[in-house]
Amino acid sequence: SHIQYERVGADVTMKCGSMDWDAAVTWTANGTDIDESHLNGSYLILKNVDLTQGGQYSCYEGSSWHLKYQTYLRVGTPPKEPVLMCRSNNYPKGFYCSWHLPTPTYIPNSFNISVIHGTREMVCEKDAFPKNRCHIRYLQLFSTVKYKVTLTVTNALGKNSTTLTFDEFAIVKPDPPESVVAKPVPNNPRRLEVSWQNPSSWPDPESFPLKFFLRYRPLILDQWQHVELSDGTSHTITDAYAGKEYIIQVAAKDNDIGTWSDWSVAVHATPWTEEPKHLTTEAQITETTSASTSSFMPPPTTKICDKGAVVGSGAVAVCWTAGLVVAAYGILFI
Amino acid sequence: MAAADSPSATLRRHDLCSRGIRLAGKMRSDVVDLLDTYVERQGLDASASVAAVEGVPAAAVEHWDEQTGTQRLLENLAAYRAFRTLLAQMLEEQQEQVGEADTALGRALAAVLLQVSAFAYHLEELLRLESRGPPSEEAVGSPSPPHLGLFERKMRGLGVLRELAQWAVRSARDLRQLTKPSPGSSSAPSPADSP
Numbered sequence: 001s002h003i004q005y006e007r008v009g010a011d012v013t014m015k016c017g018s019m020d021w022d023a024a025v026t027w028t029a030n031g032t033d034i035d036e037s038h039l040n041g042s043y044l045i046l047k048n049v050d051l052t053q054g055g056q057y058s059c060y061e062g063s064s065w066h067l068k069y070q071t072y073l074r075v076g077t078p079p080k081e082p083v084l085m086c087r088s089n090n091y092p093k094g095f096y097c098s099w100h101l102p103t104p105t106y107i108p109n110s111f112n113i114s115v116i117h118g119t120r121e122m123v124c125e126k127d128a129f130p131k132n133r134c135h136i137r138y139l140q141l142f143s144t145v146k147y148k149v150t151l152t153v154t155n156a157l158g159k160n161s162t163t164l165t166f167d168e169f170a171i172v173k174p175d176p177p178e179s180v181v182a183k184p185v186p187n188n189p190r191r192l193e194v195s196w197q198n199p200s201s202w203p204d205p206e207s208f209p210l211k212f213f214l215r216y217r218p219l220i221l222d223q224w225q226h227v228e229l230s231d232g233t234s235h236t237i238t239d240a241y242a243g244k245e246y247i248i249q250v251a252a253k254d255n256d257i258g259t260w261s262d263w264s265v266a267v268h269a270t271p272w273t274e275e276p277k278h279l280t281t282e283a284q285i286t287e288t289t290s291a292s293t294s295s296f297m298p299p300p301t302t303k304i305c306d307k308g309a310v311v312g313s314g315a316v317a318v319c320w321t322a323g324l325v326v327a328a329y330g331i332l333f334i
Numbered sequence: 335m336a337a338a339d340s341p342s343a344t345l346r347r348h349d350l351c352s353r354g355i356r357l358a359g360k361m362r363s364d365v366v367d368l369l370d371t372y373v374e375r376q377g378l379d380a381s382a383s384v385a386a387v388e389g390v391p392a393a394a395v396e397h398w399d400e401q402t403g404t405q406r407l408l409e410n411l412a413a414y415r416a417f418r419t420l421l422a423q424m425l426e427e428q429q430e431q432v433g434e435a436d437t438a439l440g441r442a443l444a445a446v447l448l449q450v451s452a453f454a455y456h457l458e459e460l461l462r463l464e465s466r467g468p469p470s471e472e473a474v475g476s477p478s479p480p481h482l483g484l485f486e487r488k489m490r491g492l493g494v495l496r497e498l499a500q501w502a503v504r505s506a507r508d509l510r511q512l513t514k515p516s517p518g519s520s521s522a523p524s525p526a527d528s529p
Contacts, residue, residue, distance in 0.1 A: 092398070142504040143394035144496050146383075169503070207510045256362065256503050 002071045005107055005156035006049055007078065014044040016059035017069035024062030030055040049075050051106055076107030078158025084151045086164055089201050089261075091172045091208060091254060092141050097124060097164075098133040099151050109155045118145040143168055172258025174210060175199035177233070177250045182269035189242040192216075192269050195234040196250050199261070210252045213260060218244040219268075230255070245270045347463050351509045354456040358509065361449045362502030368442045369495050375439045376488045384493035391416045393500035398507075406508040407461050411468055413501050414454040420494050421447040427487060450498070453505070460512070 006012050016025045021041040027034040038045055046053060059069040080102050088095035097113060113134055115122040124134035144167065152161040177196040185191040194214060198205045209231065215224040218241050229235055240246060249263040373380045386392065391413035395401075401409075425443045432440070458468040482490060 140394045140396050141398045142500045144392075144500055145394070206514060207507055209510075256359070256506060 003074060004071045005074050005076060007157055008050060008075055008106075009048055012044075012046040012049050012073070013040075014046075014057060014059070014071065015069070016042045016044075019059070019061070019068055025068065026060045026062065026065075028058045028060070029053075049073075051075050054106075074107050074156075076105045076155065076157060077103070079105050079109055079153040079155055079160045081160050081162050082111075082151050082153045084149065084162050084164050086147075086149055086166065086171050088168075088172045088258070089175045089199070090203050091174075091258070092138060093203050094135055094137040095171055096127070096133055096135040097149055097151070098130070099153075100132055101153065105155055105157070107155050107157065109153050112152045112154070114150045114152075116148045116150075117143070124149075138168070141168070169257035172254050174252045174254065174258075174261045175201045176261045176264040177212065177252050178264070180248065180250050180264045180267050182246070182248045182267045184269060184272040185236070186272055189271050189273055190238060190240050192237040192240050192246060192248070192271055193234070194237065194248055194250070194267075196264065197233060199252060202252075209255045211255050213251045213253070214248065215251075215263070216240075216246050216248040218246055220244065240271045242271060243273045343463050347460060348513060350456055350460050350463070351513045354453065354460070354509045355506050357449060357453055357456065358502050358506040361446065361453060362499060362506070364442070364446055364449065365495060365499045365502055368446055369492075369499065371439055371442050372491060372495055375437075376491070378488060378492055382489070382492070384489055384496065387490050387493040387497075389416070390420065390490075390494050390497050391501070393497055393504045395504070398504075401508075401511075403512050404461075404464055406511065407457055407464065408469070410501075410505050410508055411454060411457040411461065414450050414457060414505075415471060417450050417494070417498050417501070418447065418454060421450060421498075424491050424494065427491075431484070446498075 004012075004014075014027075016023065016027070019025060019042050021043065023042045025039075025042040027039065027044045034044065042059070044057065044059070054073050054075045056070065056072050058067060060066060061068050082099050082101055084097060084099045086095055086097040097115075099111065099113075101109065111132065113124050115124050115136055117140070120139075122136055122139070124136050127133040127135060146165050146167050148163060148165050150161060150163045152159060176199060178199055180194065180196040182192050182194045185193050194216075196212070198210055202208070202210065211231065212229045212233070214227045214229065214235055214237075216237055217224045225239075227235060227237075237246075237248075246269050247266050248269065249266050251263050252261045253259065370380075372378075393413070395409075421443060425440060425447060428437070428440055428443060461468040
């Protein structure tokens with residue numbers, strides 16, 4: 001069946017096939033009769049068409065209702081300059097380019113991409129998914145010759161194109177690190193152990209090692225702290241605020257070339273804090289009124305109490321108070 | 335390859351490779367800085383394209399992942415020996431051009447020349463461990479650069495430095511490949527072991 005493409009805002013004139021201008025006809029749009037005010041003789045005039053006016057237009061001879069003409073009207077726009085991006089997240093295997101239109105055209109578009117390296121034309125193989133993407137295998141490595149990628153988008157109403165020029169090293173950007181895990185360190189209230197893995201898309205981390213950038217902050221603060229790590233896939237944070245929940249992210253970069261990856265998925269962790277066991281025990285001692293306190297142990301990490309190491313309700317009160325003072329001071333500090 | 339398999343040879347190779355990798359990293363960083371200085375002092379446009387220059391070893395290579403260890407060493411050595419000559423020429427020309435021996439650009443060129451020489455030495459040592467020994471230096475094919483005008487010489491220098499920057503990256507990769515345990519890496523070409 002016949003398809004007719006028109007630009008948004010255009011004036012459209014449809015002729016009823018081979019019917020004379022003065023023939024008596026009826027036009028329908030999607031099965032609904034069109035008012036005669038839109039007709040000029042047997043011609044249908046649509047002024048300043050908009051997207052809602054797309055659909056099936058049919059023209060019938062006046063008395064016999066024979067279908068004389070039919071078309072499917074699609075209203076759209078010619079393509080604007082497409083947005084093109086090329087990146088190598090699997091260096092040194094190759095790179096991919098992906099594109100999109102900044103605004104929709106509302107009609108079908110076709111894309112054509114050309115990749116030229118020096119005098120050589122390379123084939124960018126289209127991915128099945130996502131659709132607007134293709135990938136290229138490097139034939140040469142360490143070349144100073146730039147790559148020139150031109151994307152042309154065409155539809156029934158026009159065409160547009162854009163070109164990117166870049167060198168092999170500039171577009172290298174790994175995917176973010178994977179499986180980021182952050183754990184408290186037992187008996188260490190200011191430490192968090194972070195580990196991660198190389199992105200699975202990076203084919204050869206042994207020959208092309210990545211370096212990493214870690215950032216972390218307590219949820220209650222806006223300021224990030226940063227650590228750059230030239231090797232290894234783990235790091236221990238040693239200056240965490242006690243008892244505060246942290247948000248942690250990691251990014252990766254090839255050791256020598258390219259740019260940093262996006263930040264990884266954020267993980268949350270809170271440093272180890274001691275259980276306030278002595279509070280429960282104090283309450284129990286008061287309740288039971290028993291003199292037996294031999295099973296009581298002073299809180300293990302409160303250094304002030306270590307010197308005393310005394311079992312007894314008097315010493316317990318001192319320990320507990322000291323601990324409370326330290327905690328209160330700590331909160332004031334933050 | 336009996337010598338190459340002995341534990342001390344393996345250790346020495348590993349040591350040379352590690353140091354070579356660090357040297358290549360430093361060299362690259364210094365060459366990138368030198369490029370900035372060179373472009374500025376010579377009044378060039380940093381984005382200017384330079385056509386492939388005769389006598390400058392191109393770092394670009396096909397089937398890089400399929401090269402044997404020996405191929406890598408030989409190609410690297412040939413390249414750095416060439417750069418040694420080219421940089422020495424550039425230094426001389428620069429001194430003639432400016433009329434004084436000690437300028438920031440001259441010092442930077444001399445520093446990179448030293449690193450290039452050191453790297454060439456590393457490669458020669460690695461080749462000795464391969465029981466192959468480094469090839470003798472050829473009688474210089476083009477003893478003096480073709481007679482070029484001042485601008486052409488400057489552009490040639492730009493090409494030399496850019497290519498050297500690429501080589502520094504490639505060399506680090508090549509040496510890392512050498513440290514990977516791979517059977518028969520020094521013998522006839524084996525199937526590519528990286529994906």
